[in-house]
Amino acid sequence: MLSVMGLGALVLLLDGRSMHSAFTSSGMINCLPGHEAGYCGAALDAFRPAQDRVSQLTGLCLALPVLYGLFLGAPLLAREYESGTYRFAFTQGAGRVRWLIAKIVLLSSFTIATTTAFTAVVMWWYSPLVPLTGRLGNTIFESYGAVFVARALFAFAVGIAVGALLRRTVPAIGVTLGVWLVVVISTTVSLRQNFLTPLNTLNGTVPSTAWTVSSQWTGPDGHALTGNQVADLQYRAAEGGHKLDLGQYLADQGYRHLASYHPESRFWSFQAIEAGGLAAVSVALLILAIWLVRRRAA
Amino acid sequence: MTAITEPGLALQASGLGKRYGSTWALRDVELAVPEGRVIALVGPNGAGKTTLLHLAMGLTVPTAGEVRVQGGLAAGSLAALSTVGFVAQDAALYPNLSVADTIHLAHNLNTGFDVSRAHERIAELDVPLGCKVGKLSGGQRAQVALTLALAKRPRLLILDEPLSSLDPLARHDFMAALMAAVAEDGISVLYSSHVVSELERVSDYLVVLSGGRVQLADEVDDVLGTHWLYTGPVAEADRIAADLPVLRDRRTDVLAYLLVRSTGPQAQPPHGWEATRVGLEELVLAYLRKPRTTVTHGALELTAKGTAL
Numbered sequence: 001m002l003s004v005m006g007l008g009a010l011v012l013l014l015d016g017r018s019m020h021s022a023f024t025s026s027g028m029i030n031c032l033p034g035h036e037a038g039y040c041g042a043a044l045d046a047f048r049p050a051q052d053r054v055s056q057l058t059g060l061c062l063a064l065p066v067l068y069g070l071f072l073g074a075p076l077l078a079r080e081y082e083s084g085t086y087r088f089a090f091t092q093g094a095g096r097v098r099w100l101i102a103k104i105v106l107l108s109s110f111t112i113a114t115t116t117a118f119t120a121v122v123m124w125w126y127s128p129l130v131p132l133t134g135r136l137g138n139t140i141f142e143s144y145g146a147v148f149v150a151r152a153l154f155a156f157a158v159g160i161a162v163g164a165l166l167r168r169t170v171p172a173i174g175v176t177l178g179v180w181l182v183v184v185i186s187t188t189v190s191l192r193q194n195f196l197t198p199l200n201t202l203n204g205t206v207p208s209t210a211w212t213v214s215s216q217w218t219g220p221d222g223h224a225l226t227g228n229q230v231a232d233l234q235y236r237a238a239e240g241g242h243k244l245d246l247g248q249y250l251a252d253q254g255y256r257h258l259a260s261y262h263p264e265s266r267f268w269s270f271q272a273i274e275a276g277g278l279a280a281v282s283v284a285l286l287i288l289a290i291w292l293v294r295r296r297a298a
Numbered sequence: 299m300t301a302i303t304e305p306g307l308a309l310q311a312s313g314l315g316k317r318y319g320s321t322w323a324l325r326d327v328e329l330a331v332p333e334g335r336v337i338a339l340v341g342p343n344g345a346g347k348t349t350l351l352h353l354a355m356g357l358t359v360p361t362a363g364e365v366r367v368q369g370g371l372a373a374g375s376l377a378a379l380s381t382v383g384f385v386a387q388d389a390a391l392y393p394n395l396s397v398a399d400t401i402h403l404a405h406n407l408n409t410g411f412d413v414s415r416a417h418e419r420i421a422e423l424d425v426p427l428g429c430k431v432g433k434l435s436g437g438q439r440a441q442v443a444l445t446l447a448l449a450k451r452p453r454l455l456i457l458d459e460p461l462s463s464l465d466p467l468a469r470h471d472f473m474a475a476l477m478a479a480v481a482e483d484g485i486s487v488l489y490s491s492h493v494v495s496e497l498e499r500v501s502d503y504l505v506v507l508s509g510g511r512v513q514l515a516d517e518v519d520d521v522l523g524t525h526w527l528y529t530g531p532v533a534e535a536d537r538i539a540a541d542l543p544v545l546r547d548r549r550t551d552v553l554a555y556l557l558v559r560s561t562g563p564q565a566q567p568p569h570g571w572e573a574t575r576v577g578l579e580e581l582v583l584a585y586l587r588k589p590r591t592t593v594t595h596g597a598l599e600l601t602a603k604g605t606a607l
Contacts, residue, residue: 083393087386091355092407093450095376099407 001071005114008064009121015053016125022050023128054129061122061143065152066180068111073159074172076103077293081167100293104160104286111152119148130209134264137211142188145268146275150282155180157282157289164292183281187274195273196266203247204257209264220254306369308333308454308486309354313363316349323349324510327363331488331503331515333453336480338497339490340582341507347490348387350507351458354488355384368454368486380409383447387458389439393432397442400431404446416449437468441475448479455479457489473500498522498578506585513585518578525581528556530571538568545584557584 022028026046077100080086090096122143126135135144142148158179163172193213206212217225217233225233233255234246242249247257262270307330314327324346331337341347352358353365356374364372371378391400397420405411420427423445425438434442440460447455460476461469477500480487491497497504497518504521506514514521525545528538535554539547546557557576567573 084386084388084390085392087352087355087357087384087390088392089407090357091379091382091384091386092404093376093380093409093411094407095379 001067002114004067005064005118008061009118012057012121012125015057016121019050019054019125020128022047026050028128028132051129054126055139058126058139058143061148062139064118064143065115065148066155066177066184068115068152069155069157069159069176069180070173072107072111073156074163074176075169076107076160076163077289078163078167078169078172081163082169097290097294100290104290108153108156108286111156112149115149115152119143119145122148132209134207134209134211135267136209136262136264136270137213141267141270142184144271146271147278150275150278151180151184154183154278154282154285157285161285161289161292164289192270192274193262195270196262198260198262201259201261202256203251204259205247206259206261207263210261211264212259212261214258214260216258218256218258225255306333307331307366308335308337308368309488310366310370311350311353311363314350314353314360314365315362316346316353316358317361322361322510324353327512329505329512329515331505333369333486334484335486335503335517336477336501337486337488337503337505338501339488339505339507340494340497340586341490341492341513342586343492345507346510347492347507348458351384351456351488351490354456355379355382380450381453383450383452383455385440385443385447385455385457385460388463389431389443391431391439391443391446394430396428396430397425397434398427400442401446401449404449408450410451412449412451416445419445419448435468436463437465437471440464440468440472444472444475444479448483451483452485454486454488457487459490459492461491461493476500494579494582497582504578504582506582508586513588514582521581522575522578524560525576526558526560526567526573527576528558528567528571528573529553530556530568534568534570538571545581545588557581 027043028047077086080089086096089099092099094102122140123145126140126144129140133140135141142151155176159172159176162175162179163169166172166175193211198213204215217230219225233250237246237249250257309329309331311327311329314324314329315322316324327350339347339350349358353360354367354373356372356378367373367378368381371381392403395403401413401416401420404416405413417427420442423438423441425434425442431439431442440463444457444460447457455476457476460472464472473496476487476489479485489501502518504514504516504518505512530538530553532549532552532554535547535549535556538544538554538556538558542556542558542560544556544558546555548555557580
């Protein structure tokens with residue numbers, strides 16, 4: 001566990017150094033909003049390899065929290081039952097509830113400490129890109145900050161509760177992986193965007209760092225346009241000589257670009273909502289596991 | 299074996315039963331075993347021995363009735379767990395922990411754990427402290443488990459099949475260590491076994507379990523004092539068998555050999571019959587072969603169902 005996280009952090013540290021220097025040397029630093037706008041094409045090209053690596057590495061970081069569920073949480077009780085060592089653990093003077101609480105406190109502290117350290121590295125590693133791409137509508141959301149820690153804690157709690165129910169290690173690991181994936185994916189895909197009410201704009205101008213949750217063109221008659229129709233419209237407008245004032249021209253024609261988005265300033269609110277929700281569910285699952293161990297015969 | 303003061307009960311069960319699915323692993327168990335005894339729980343495999351011991355440790359929840367240990371403490375309660383030591387079948391220690399770490403763990407999990415005593419015993423046994431428990435021999439592992447249970451300074455020690463996986467030498471050493479500890483601390487011991495030899499030497503209270511029911515539960519001395527082998531003419535055998543509970547009935551053309559439980563302490567065989575004492579092993583086997591006989595301490599009458607063979 002530690003070695004996986006340590007290795008991951010090392011990779012990020014090494015890559016971070018090269019990315020930070022690439023960021024400066026490529027001139028990307030001058031392309032950021034607020035800086036004097038220069039010509040950024042060359043800088044973007046120079047920086048692209050670094051950015052590709054970033055997206056690969058954030059993809060890898062996504063999977064790390066579930067390891068705490070698979071290797072720490074699921075076997076915690078399941079292996080005791082499976083190998084029969086519960087007969088030792090549950091018959092000591094401390095009793096099974098104190099034994100389990102001690103294990104939970106120790107291992108969840110370990111989980112929180114190591115993931116916090118790891119995400120601190122992620123935050124440093126990703127820092128140059130924050131003003132460029134934002135952190136909300138981006139896979140970095142899951143590895144950056146409290147959500148990363150909460151996802152690991154959640155995996156750990158699911159693992160313990162499933163292990164208490166199934167009492168067999170391999171099935172517990174499988175079910176833990178399944179539950180974690182379902183919750184995490186459904187949160188990312190459909191729940192998160194409803195945490196807060198998105199802001200709306202009628203002219204389609206959304207900050208580059210914001211998370212656009214919906215984007216829709218309507219025609220002068222108020223009907224929604226399909227993607228093909230929009231592309232066609234833009235092509236004909238450009239052909240008609242409105243390449244540079246495309247937005248204004250279409251607006252004058254009665255076309256509206258409605259967009260809903262969450263601004264980057266909401267990042268920590270989103271983190272707090274998602275991490276808080278996962279932490280609350282985790283605590284409930286841990287209480288369930290303690291209750292199962294207390295109530296059920298071994 | 300006579301109690302001077304009224305002793306507490308080491309093990310007490312009333313109406314105790316445990317059902318797994320639709321089969322009863324244990325049923326209608328009534329026990330009242332006094333403290334200060336070495337109690338042997340014998341029975342064939344699948345008789346319900348482990349179930350009874352797990353119930354006594356609170357590892358299993360009874361379907362019916364209740365079980366109490368060490369002077370009326372509820373099985374599995376914190377008070378019971380801190381005063382009752384348990385050695386599970388095959389020791390059930392963590393194979394990847396070293397002996398020293400296992401002692402450390404037991405120390406953390408028990409108040410009043412005697413670490414120095416545990417280390418002393420391990421040193422006496424020549425078990426390497428740094429060795430992983432999984433790499434020890436079966437005999438060494440059993441000794442480590444016994445050491446941990448004793449270092450807890452229990453008043454009652456419960457052992458589930460402590461001898462089953464040991465070779466004869468390790469078996470002897472284990473029992474010697476156990477008996478020494480009993481003599482030293484005056485604790486009660488409840489151990490299960492499917493081995494019926496040597497029972498007489500190492501136990502002074504006997505519980506025979508078969509088919510999930512208690513067949514016999516009494517002091518060993520009382521058991522030996524009330525069971526006789528009556529030998530006499532086969533023609534009178536039916537008359538004798540009608541008066542006395544017969545455990546085993548063997549007849550030749552001329553002679554009948556009746557293993558009986560006499561009602562009083564002094565056996566007066568009928569005229570023309572000869573009474574001889576029976577060894578404990580033979581007695582236990584007779585009870586195990588006779589599945590529906592129940593004798594418990596203080597209730598000397600046999601249930602009538604199984605008396606006629």
